[in-house]
Amino acid sequence: DAGITQSPRYKITETGRQVTLMCHQTWSHSYMFWYRQDLGHGLRLIYYSAAADITDKGEVPDGYVVSRSKTENFPLTLESATRSQTSVYFCASSEVGVFEQFFGPGTRLTVL
């Protein structure tokens, strides 16, 4: 199906474990973004990518790693999960030069 998908939708893990959240879009949008959403903070940008093999830090990148070897995929890895990374994670994409972003359904991550 066309659009932007995220997997898994729900994940429970333990402190110290590595976790990878997947994001896939079928529009061939150049830009992709990862956000986290926490109560009282709104959406905060973790990392973004302007194209394959081009990534840049956002507001809250510490503890996260991204890669983008293909235009359609933008995985987010928590190398050693911490309780403070319990959050809802949203992936989004947009065309070059267009601010309007299209969001995935979100992944609810709980770190115990």
Add this chain to the structure above:
Amino acid sequence: KNEVEQSPQNLTAQEGEFITINCSYSVGISALHWLQQHPGGGIVSLFMLSSGKKKHGRLIATINIQEKHSSLHITASHPRDSAVYICAVRSAGNQFYFGTGTSLTVIP
């Protein structure tokens, strides 16, 4: 301090009422985006503005660049409009900032 402030944080209205949600920002922007987040969590784009006014159905969005302010209006509100409305801006320096959202509940 947030670069984007929304008011009110929470809003309850009776069905049929005219609703206004406000967004003020402190940075120079190239564009402003209104988003709707459904109770199930999904986020959809409503409007993208860089000047003036846009209308889509019962929704109207306005922006005043000089005053660094935008409003989202909902005419003839309906319970299905119940959601969180989020204002986001892209700064002139290509940074993205989001408001914390306005939670709207429309009562039948």
